[in-house]
Amino acid sequence: MCIICIDLAKGALTGRDARRHLGEMRGKLGEEHAAEVQAKITEAEKAAAAQKP
Numbered sequence: 001m002c003i004i005c006i007d008l009a010k011g012a013l014t015g016r017d018a019r020r021h022l023g024e025m026r027g028k029l030g031e032e033h034a035a036e037v038q039a040k041i042t043e044a045e046k047a048a049a050a051q052k053p
């Protein structure tokens, strides 16, 4: 868990913003968690896309 996961879970980050944060924080998160965050962003974007009319 990191700030990106927390904000994604709250719906406080768009996929685009989350990707930008991930780019900035990737080195701190490590590759393993970066991959998990990437998957969460993909899920969040799918959910957001599904909500649009």
Ligand SMILES: [Zn+2]
Residues within 6 Å of the ligand: 001, 002, 003, 004, 005, 006, 033, 037
């Ligand atoms: Zn995280």
